[in-house]
Amino acid sequence: MNPAPGNPAVSPRAPESARVDPYSAMELPGSHLYAHPRVAPLIGQSASALLPILGAIESALREHQADIPGSIQAEWSVCLLGSVAMSRLAPFPADVDGAVHLALRSSAPVPDQAAAKSILAKASAACLVALVDAVADRAASILEFVNVETSIPVRVPEMPGRMGAYTAQWSREDLVIGTTLASLGSVPLIEVFEKGGNAVVSFAADLDGLRTVVDLRFEPVILCDETCGKRLASPGVCHWLGRLWASEESARRAAGLEREIAGSVRGYEPATVSIKIIDRSAADSLAEGRRAAKALKHAVLALGLVGEAAAAEALSAPLRSWIGQAATIATRLALLVQQARGHWAAPDVLAHQATLLRARLSAVPVAEAHADDLQRLRIATDLWDSGSGMEPDDPSRWASLHRAAQGLADCSNAAALAWLRQHADAFRLLPMLSAAVRAAASGSAT
């Protein structure tokens, strides 16, 4: 395995957020995008390509008057997150991850926690439908609705390999009807939020001439009015650090919300919380298999958040090499196949996109790749080319492309994992990721 060149020199240390206002934001020069000063060095000029997407969501929500039940007031804010916010280090994003924060405030007294949960669930469901309607109807020229996926935490003893989340897909028809048909029966939308579930809204958008998926996490947070005297359920905090905002107003709202929540939680320290979350995400990515490049992106982001921008850039070298590009193309191809499998987009549109993506793969410089990796890449591209010769509505085409995506992902995963093992010292402040890398290494050794 030949990882990309570069040797990060990092001395891990504790977060130094005490010296930096954790709620400050700066405009990235000439981009009209806003981020925390620590994250800013990771974000390059190409991030401005994302501005139309964020702007379309923002303006759609601003124009839309959500139909919120009862005495609830809603306040939206929109951001990008994840590796897409680090365009300097990973210039070709696999997909666009974003989040819509929703601060729900009750101006009426709430008798107890059960009532609070019920209020939250109803308001969250109404706002989710309003969000989809607003974006799908008003930003249709930029964002095409794909689906909503909800997750409810569950434990199914009979299927031990599948514990964790009970997911359900929602079409727009399902959202209007208010229920979906999931594997364990019909699920009402309100029930998703009553049971502590969450939702991700997926749109398709063109980015650099290629269709990509924009996943918007729906993050409702409920707060009571001062007159109420009670704090309602707060399912999560905003995790403000590491995110990229489309407007100063959105950044200010989100920072204010996080500050408000943090003020009520003793010992809450934004950077520490953010890094813990990133550490877990990175470890999970590795545990899922074929996601070592994703884990590497998380590690780079964590380094950036503690102010180690140079080390982050050095560690990220594979993300700019064939390894990162192959991983990205594999993810994009897998998303196209997923849409074909679920019939969420027309087969000919998806087939055309796969052809464009294949051209992108041809342009990836692979001179640095090891001979074994080159051989694996050739097998994957052969599968891809063989599938591309079939009709768009031939299911065998998508089976072939599915295997091609897996082959590409496996190839880049092995190379990225080797890089992570070589530079384990660089991310010692991420204990979960470190353990996952050791486990993956011993797994591959056996």
Add this chain to the structure above:
Amino acid sequence: MPDTDRTSTNAGLEGLAAAEGVRNSADSPRRSTIESPDQYAIVEVAGSGLFGHPLLRSLASPSVSMFRPALVSFEAAVAAAVNAMRTGPAIDCAAVLLGTSVLTRVASVPADIDILVYFSVDESQADASADARVRADTIARFLTVLSDSVCARGGENPLAFVRLNVFVPLTHSGYPGAVKEYCCSWSREDLQIGSTVASLGSIELQEALGRGGQPVLTLSTALEGAPIMIDVRLDLYRRSGTGLVPTVMDAHTTWAGTLATSPRGARLPQEVEQSMLQRDPSATAQSAALHRREAHAVLKAGPRRYPKALKYAVQGLAFGGHIESAMVLARFLGSRECVSASFGSRLANLLTAARRRWTDRASLHDATRRLAAEARARLQAPHDPGHASPPDGNMSEFLERWERDAKSDPRDPRTWASLGQTARGLQSLADLPALGFLRANFDALEAMPKLRLELKRHSAA
């Protein structure tokens, strides 16, 4: 489609008299039983080209032949799939029509077409666990090949693949509400890949089948110009030294309600039933049919789905030999409310396909328009005042709304939501009348004491 509603009950009674090998007890019509010299006799039902037990002559009219083309098309696809399975254990298949679509003498508009495939795999007894894996692999491969085969067939009676669902039993689901089944759904692309992304994560078809999952293939076809869904259930058996053994818990054991396209096609179902009855010496074909349908009827009456419960009661009583009681209850199936409920179910099936993107919305929307025209024609046709109530305001309102939505923009999700409300409305029209009818004819349910008890509980409530 001929209007058989007006003559349904009388024709049914005439059919009863004509049934070969079937005799009623003259002194006690309510307790009538079959005393067939051969409970496994096979006859053709009224020149329909469909073959089954002589009892079916009392329930199926010649118009049952309208389902034959779809069954023949499907059988051809099955035969092609079996031929393509050159490697692996030997398999044997027989496809039969069943469910309420058989009841054409008493219910002229089916909600869907139900086909049952008896699927048996030859196995040794040497290594049961290895056989189970081979069986799951064989069935998975068969389902994939069958789906391709269905889609490859054109001709006069084309069938379209809609979805493959596999219902995996879960007795201790961690999901609140204690749901008993985990339904995993496969598109054709998923079948080619061999897995699907279900609610609890990715699952392979072999694994779902290996966990005792029951496959149900949904196809669609046109029936006299209007679209209709075909639900194909596979009952899975293994053939070993001791005969045919079911491999899923919910295997059907009653062939009495099934119709095949040839006497030969009816033999595997018969063999299955004989094999099952040998394992339970106290059971007879009739008692098995009666009790099974009664159990289904009780299950449907629980959540107050009375029309469905009534249909199961009719089938159970008829196949259990209580023909006159069955015909008394069958009067309701010819009512205008029942016809509207069937159209509601057909519309609901189209809506499900639209919500899940199983078929493109434009063609589904066109299908709703054709179905609305069919529903209008059938519901406006004169009904026998003896067993049908005149159309009321609600029914007309639903029809008008349906026709309006069928002209609306199919890209607008509100169009489909409105069609869904129409479907539910039409389906609910028969709910209360069915309960009233069951109460008024309580005596006819004498052979189904558990159902009577359930209904009494509802009355008390």
